[in-house]
Amino acid sequence: MKTELKNRLNHINWDFGTRLVVNNDEVFPFNNRKYHSYPATFIPEIPFTLIEILSSEGAVVMDPFGGVGTTLVQALIQKRIPISIDNNSVASQITRDFFVLFNPLVDIKRSRDRISQVVRTYDENMDYGSSLSSFSRNLEPWYEKKTLNQVAFLLKQYEEAKKSQGTPGVIELFHLCLSNLLTTVCSQNGGWAYIADNVRPKADKMKEKNAIERFLQNINICEKSIRNYKEKLGDSISFIYQWKKIDNVICTDYAMADMSKMIESVDLIITSPPYPKMIDYVKSQRLSFYMEEREFTSELATEIGARARRNQSNTICSYIDSMKKCNTQMVSSLKKGGYLCYVLPDFSKEKDRDRKEAVDEVLYNCISRGMKEEYRIKRCIPGTQRSNNIKWASLRQEQIIILEKL
Ligand SMILES: C[S@@+](CC[C@H](N)C(=O)[O-])C[C@H]1O[C@@H](n2cnc3c(N)ncnc32)[C@H](O)[C@@H]1O
Structure with missing residues (x-):
């Protein structure tokens, strides 16, 4: 050297x-x-x-x-x-999400706007839990009831976005923030090791956390930060x-x-x-x-x-x-x-x-x-x-x- x-x-x-x-x-x-x-x-x-x-x-x-x-x-x-x-x-998909979102051809602001628009249609009087598939029902024991309803709604919208293959970057921004949200709004606060060991939260530890609000905040923060870098880089990474x-x-x-x-x-x-x-x-x-x-x-x-x-x-x-x-x-x-x-x-x-x-x-x-x-x-x-x-x-x-x- x-x-x-x-x-x-x-x-x-x-x-x-x-x-x-x-x-x-x-x-x-x-x-x-x-x-x-x-x-x-x-x-x-x-x-x-x-x-x-x-x-x-x-x-x-x-x-x-x-x-x-x-x-x-x-x-x-x-x-x-x-x-x-x-x-x-899961890690590879997160990495791919970042890779796509940094692509100069992806308008991340547009992706964020598209997601916010859909997420704002959440209606707390509706029951979205019934739309969970038998596999994703494994999520149920990890969330307080109202939080679970919001998570189920977000999952439903994410599935719809995957099917429609619309604005580039929507699926990636959705996936990145939703995958992270699943941990942050769950009622098991002990960290990744408790989740890894399948230690579900006890009934008296269930805590309502506003998944919709946090999700909207997260996509905003993430969009703003990546957009800042992209603005500086321009087409130089094409x-x-x-x-x-x-x-x-x-x-x-x-x-x-x-x-x-x-x-x-x-x-x-x-x-x-x-x-x-x-x-x-x-x-x-x-x-x-x-x-x-x-x-x-x-x-x-x-x-x-x-x-x-x-x-x-x-x-x-x-x-x-x-x-x-x-x-x-x-x-x-x-x-x-x-x-x-x-x-x-x-x-x-x-x-x-x-x-x-x-x-x-x-x-x-x-x-x-x-x-x-x-x-x-x-x-x-x-x-x-x-x-x-x-x-x-x-x-x-x-x-x-x-x-x-x-
Ligand atoms: C210390 S972490 C790396 C974290 C990374 N530096 C980052 O900042 O995100 C080690 C990684 O090795 C991965 N890993 C474990 N076994 C592997 C294998 N057989 N092939 C490829 N990756 C593997 C794990 O999934 C984990 O993400």
């Missing part, structure tokens, strides 16, 4: 205080996590800064564990071609939408995916892989799976490191095995001289040695495949950015390891 790049990396305050300054200019990464409560997402400053320093405009930037598309959006707003992969179909080599958003098990089209095509990989036995990404989205009327058993089976499998004897071995396959994929997709930025937990004070050793082994394996460690950053995670105060899922420190393909 050139000294100039190292110098630039040295000048960043990786704990990210209040302002992010790159090349003496204050910059504003787009904050995906503000619009969806998916667990363990990046703070946007990490991928934004790495993309800015380690790649140029037009570069291909990939995140093979892309979650809800934080890396994808930071690449887009910096005029790089993004590829985001995730095996979780070329990204004309790129046809591979889909920009792919929902697949990365360990087993066919990535032959991408051999030596990627300039930069930035990713935070699932950590062993820590989070249940698929199960945490059960409410969205109910909304989409989809089972999640097959996605759960391919999820790497799922906490749900923490008591199985082969958990750590199968984690390492899958991550080694992912390393092979990443190394073969990277161009020579390209960088892989791995954001990993700093498990140096970890009591569970298996977990620490597993993460170390994944890293050594990557190096043994022809990657050279060039830079390492340790950063503290402020309390406000930790995972919902869930102790066993709450990291205090993480590290960013930058490896170069020789």
Whole structure:
């Protein structure tokens, strides 16, 4: 790695205080996590800064564990071609929603107006619950009665929008905000882990929350924020939408995916892989799976490191095995001289040695495949950015390891 790049990396305050300054200019990464409560997402400053320093405009930037598309959006707003992969179909759909909404051809204000118009027809004297399908009735125990009626109405309107395929961007903005709303207006306030473990709210904890009002607020905030970025970008990112080599958003098990089209095509990989036995990404989205009327058993089976499998004897071995396959994929997709930025937990004070050793082994394996460690950053995670105060899922420190393909 050139000294100039190292110098630039040295000048960043990786704990990210209040302002992010790159090349003496204050910059504003787009904050995906503000619009969806998916667990363990990046703070946007990490991928934004790495993309800015380690790649140029037009570069291909990939995140093979892309979650809800934080890396994808930071690449887009910096005029790089993004590829985001995730095996979780809810997360992939959210990423696709962002990708479509940032398209210069999509008039997001028009999409927002169309949705608001329909949502304002809500009539509290009507019973919308009867329109829930037998599958989406799984939502019933999670909401207070009036809130459930509003959620059922929104679901009905979302289904109608999908059928009519009208104004571009309507389905995506609807999906993004509705998927998030399902968690925020449910009466289980314990965070994603309670939803993942199917702990339904007790009868005395049921709380009325105005889903219609919150939904309208959310689509307004989301529309305004994306429109601001789009106004600054103009048509300058149109070329990204004309790129046809591979889909920009792919929902697949990365360990087993066919990535032959991408051999030596990627300039930069930035990713935070699932950590062993820590989070249940698929199960945490059960409410969205109910909304989409989809089972999640097959996605759960391919999820790497799922906490749900923490008591199985082969958990750590199968984690390492899958991550080694992912390393092979990443190394073969990277161009020579390209960088892989791995954001990993700093498990140096970890009591569970298996977990620490597993993460170390994944890293050594990557190096043994022809990657050279060039830079390492340790950063503290402020309390406000930790995972919902869930102790066993709450990291205090993480590290960013930058490896170069020789
Ligand atoms: C730490 S999260 C990444 C979050 C992402 N950086 C963001 O900001 O949204 C790890 C991701 O890996 C995904 N994942 C787990 N197993 C996978 C697999 N077999 N193939 C692809 N993605 C997988 C999970 O669904 C989860 O979204």
